[in-house]
Amino acid sequence: MRLALLLGGAALIALGSSGPASAQAGIRPECRSMGNPRACTCALNNGGQIRQDPGRSSGRQRWTWAKPGTAAHMAYMNCVNGSG
Numbered sequence: 001m002r003l004a005l006l007l008g009g010a011a012l013i014a015l016g017s018s019g020p021a022s023a024q025a026g027i028r029p030e031c032r033s034m035g036n037p038r039a040c041t042c043a044l045n046n047g048g049q050i051r052q053d054p055g056r057s058s059g060r061q062r063w064t065w066a067k068p069g070t071a072a073h074m075a076y077m078n079c080v081n082g083s084g
Contacts, residue, residue: 034063042079047072 030050031040040063044050047066052059066072 031063034061039063039080042076046076046079048076 026041027037028041028044031037031044034040040048040050042048043063043065047070048064050061050063053062056062065076
């Protein structure tokens with residue numbers, strides 16, 4: 001009985017520790033520091049880009065999506081809505 005509890009606990013710990021790593025697996029490296037890394041990744045995968053933002057101090061960057069009304073923008077929207 002103790003062995004079963006011990007193995008079950010170890011399995012739960014392994015599952016819990018693998019969750020955040022797998023959630024970050026699809027995030028592009030340049031989007032990891034952005035406020036919404038999943039939306040940034042969707043934007044870059046569908047015609048968006050990262051630009052320097054002159055309105056922000058310290059040369060911070062922001063991401064933009066494709067022009068609304070284009071197929072790339074629709075793909076971006078579908079990606080964001082599908083990613084949760």
